[in-house]
Amino acid sequence: MNIDHSKDGMRYPSIDVLLDKTESKYVLVVGAAKRAKAIKKEGTCLVENPYNKKTIGIALEEIYTGKILIKKIND
Secondary structure, eight states, rough: OOOOOOOSSSHHHHHHHHTSSSSSSHHHHHHHHHHHHHHHHHHOOSSSSOOOOOOOHHHHHOOOTTTTOOOOOOO
């Protein structure tokens, strides 16, 4: 059985597994947004054959696979 993922939206990687990679969802969102901007500007991708097509999805995949680490910088 073939599953059509084109209408799934952004379901991979799931938020549950991503929250294990960072201390809070807010840090995750900011880090993923910064990485997505860098992907768009530089045209680089650290994940081979990404599941997602949009830069934010690719950034989340990079975080999930450990290619990008997100740290909170204290002021």
